[in-house]
Amino acid sequence: GIQVEQSPPDLILQEGANSTLRCNFSDSVNNLQWFHQNPWGQLINLFYIPSGTKQNGRLSATTVATERYSLLYISSSQTTDSGVYFCAVLGYSTLTFGKGTMLLVSP
């Protein structure tokens, strides 16, 4: 099956800093999603982005499908951005998750 690798595994930021999270995948994909899992365990949809670039407020994402990677940008980070960020890709039939990037934003 498809392999999904996320980096870095952990990230600590000061409030106001910017960051880039990366997702590499091993094969062609039909779909790619970014999720934020908040400290209460809820999975929040951030982006559905099989290709191209999207922006939503301070967050943006870019997927380069031909090179098999996606990037999630967080600008002017806030403490509420803390949590785990997951990349998930759809290969033939099911969504496969990476192991996530744990982000801690300190005040």
Place this chain on the structure above:
Amino acid sequence: NAGVTQTPKFQVLKTGQSMTLQCAQDMNHNSMYWYRQDPGMGLRLIYYSASEGTTDKGEVPNGYNVSRLNKREFSLRLESAAPSQTSVYFCASSESWTATEAFFGQGTRLTVV
């Protein structure tokens, strides 16, 4: 719109007991999924139902059974719970199993003692 609703939110079982986790979606989606999340492992697919009337095994199906009761509901059953099944379980749905956005429920935290 509630989206994807899971019940219960928390459950403690004794080894060998059985239980069913319920999931319902109100988005008229065709495909539904059950995942488990363990520390450091991300989410792993247990079973999925690409459409009403079909179910298929995912990455970690052993010890589980599923039922796609109708288009809205997809249940996960543990026949004889084991401590290794202690996990957080997530149900999800999508319009189809190809190239559409998936939405997740709030999760069920299960502890088997």
